[in-house]
Amino acid sequence: MKGGSCYKEAGLDACVANTKHPQWGNKASSSSPQILRFCSSRSLVCVVIFSGIVFFYMFTFTVSPFSCSNNPIIHSSDSEESSAIIRISTFNSSRSSMSSSSPPLPSHLPPPASPATMLRHIVFGIAASKNFWESRKEYIKIWWQPRKMRGFVWLDEPVNEPRSSASSLPIIKISANTSNFPYTHKHGSRSALRISRIVAETVRLNLADVRWFVMGDDDTVFIPDNLIRVLNKLDHRQPYYIGSQSESHLQNIIFSYAMAYGGGGFAISRPLAISLAQMQDRCIHRYPALYGSDDRIQACMAELGVPLTRHPGFHQFDVYGDLLGLLAAHPIAPLVTLHHLDLVDAIFPNSQSRAEAINRLFDGPVRLDSAGVMQQSICYDVKRHWTLSVSWGFVVQVVRGVMSPREMERPARTFLNWYRRADYKAYAFNTRPVARNPCQKPFLYYLSSSSFTNSSGMTVTRYSRYMEQPHPICRWKLPDPAVLVNEVVVFKKPDPALWNRAPRRNCCRVISSSKAGNKKAMTLEVGVCRDGEIAGAR
Known part of the structure; x- marks a missing residue:
């Protein structure tokens, strides 16, 4: 057994010598039965240990809560929806069959689309x-x-x-x-x-x-x-x-x-x-x-x-007074209703009655292009440094100076709170004060007539300057709208599909501001914004 291993009682030199110079021949053959007996005894021990490990894991898996036979949650048939719960013991074997089969159809299909509401x-x-x-x-x-x-x-x-x-x-x-x-x-x-x-x-x-x-x-x-x-x-x-x-x-x-x-x-x-x-x-x-x-x-x-x-x-419309601020900056959404018309001023101040004012709105803008009624567009007369706000079918405002779209889209507080002693700014939306500077007070041009031209396929709405009260004196060295413009003419193509698209304000463009006889008119165009077009002064 000297050539088989080195024991503690054997010297280091003898162990090294036996390793470097093995003896083949008779001595080696005579020691093989002892080696076989030694290996067989060790193999028996390994088999016993391995069997114990296998038995232990089989027993553990049998009593595990993931066992299919003992899990009460997975007792339903494969046709039921609960079969979708993954069985750990059969996952690998069922993967190929699941991939080859088509997924089950949902039990409740969505109803088919119905015709449009009329x-x-x-x-x-x-x-x-x-x-x-x-x-x-x-x-x-x-x-x-x-x-x-x-x-x-x-x-x-x-x-x-x-x-x-x-x-x-x-x-x-x-x-x-x-x-x-x-x-x-x-x-x-x-x-x-x-x-x-x-x-x-x-x-x-x-x-x-x-x-x-x-x-x-x-x-x-x-x-x-x-x-x-x-x-x-x-x-x-x-x-x-x-x-x-x-x-x-x-x-x-x-x-x-x-x-x-x-x-x-x-x-x-x-x-x-x-x-x-x-x-x-x-x-x-x-x-x-x-x-x-x-x-x-x-x-x-x-x-x-x-x-x-x-x-x-x-x-x-839980407000009193003038609806100008609310309607001239209408949200980017279709106008659906108006209310409390007996408690507020007529929407057109030069009309004979409140009902007549609503009639003017329906006879023209609502009939010609209901989708665009009261929709605000903002643009600028760059040469004159004017800000223009068009509430289509209602009013055009001309303001000296450049006001940002962020300001113009907020309703000016031309109206009064429903609770008159309450906070005058307590509204459920953002507002802005009426301009105190006389130079920033808007010039108002209310709807006077509306028509449709077959040749161009466009609506033509005319807005006349409201001159009920004298405009305050302004010391700014800017062109005066009261001197240059008595009427605003707006061309717009009807757009019944406006609200089928993502909400966006229409753009307006200054076409001309020329004198036609004794009538000074500014001409604007309102329509879908072109690529890259924005409401900007430059």
Whole structure:
């Protein structure tokens, strides 16, 4: 065994010698049985150890929670969705078969796209009262289209409406009695209960082919085409509650920022309206202390779990005074409604009445290009250092000096707060003060006429200078718009697909500012911005 290994009792030199000079031949052959016995004994020990390790791991895996046989979560058949849980023991073996098989189809396929929403798919519910009917019905006549629209005016008491007038109005109905509903608000009116149930009462009429129920007041003016444009962005088969909040920050705090203000109008999709009709009477009983009808609607929406989808085109107009600042800097969104028109100044100050002012808007701009009504465009007369703001179909403002688009797109506070003793800046949006510097006070040119030219395919709107009050004296050495411009002419191509694209302001361009006889006119063009075109003074 000297040649097999070196033991502790053997000297180092002997071990080295045996390693360097192995003895082959008889001595080597005589020692092989001992080597075999030694190796076999060691192999037996290795086999025993290896077997123990294998047994240990098999036992551990058997009692493991990942074992398929003991896992209660994976007892369903492979056809069920729970088979998607990965079985660790069979992952490698099933990978190839999973890759070769096609994925399972979803159990609920999305419904196919439906045709576009039209006016015939909408039912209007208009809240009105006998006391104000004679004056308020004139607003309804402006926007109502008898042969294209469906809807009802819901009154508190019967009225005697002549047939000649009734043909240009929605069908008149009387609201159901609400005396059995509690109402405890000290400063409100029980009429809120009646008005809050108009949507539910309209649903119970069971009209066919209705997609949306639209609510408004008798002094709410709708732009029907723009309402359609907004509703076509939404799936009427889903529960939607769309409208807007108040302009008054304090109003929103007192009532709710999550509430669609009824005077500004709101729309409820058919499935949501049906759900509301089924539970609203019970819901109203739970909120006797609420003030109005729209907060009762919102309370029921909260119980249904449906939030308000806000759209800036619905206007409550909880303000007093002149709407110039709000309308001249309208949000980049279609104008859908106007409200509280009896409480604010006429939108065109040189009109005979508020209704006549709205008629001027509808007879021209709304008829010619409803998508572009009140949309602001900003440009500059570089030679004269003027800032120009065009609110198409409404007003053109000319300001001496260069004001940035960031300033011009903020509404000037030409109006007063709904709460007159409250913070005069407390609005739910950014505003800017009316210019105190007489040189920066805008020159106003209101819409005077509108037409369409077949040869060019463009609308032509004319805006005349408003000269009710003398303009303050300015000491700046800049050209005076009052001397150079009496009329602004704006050319614009109708763009009914404006809101099918991403929201963006139109651009305006100064074409000329020349003298035509005794009439000094500035000519502008408004349209889609060209590549690289911006609203900049340089």
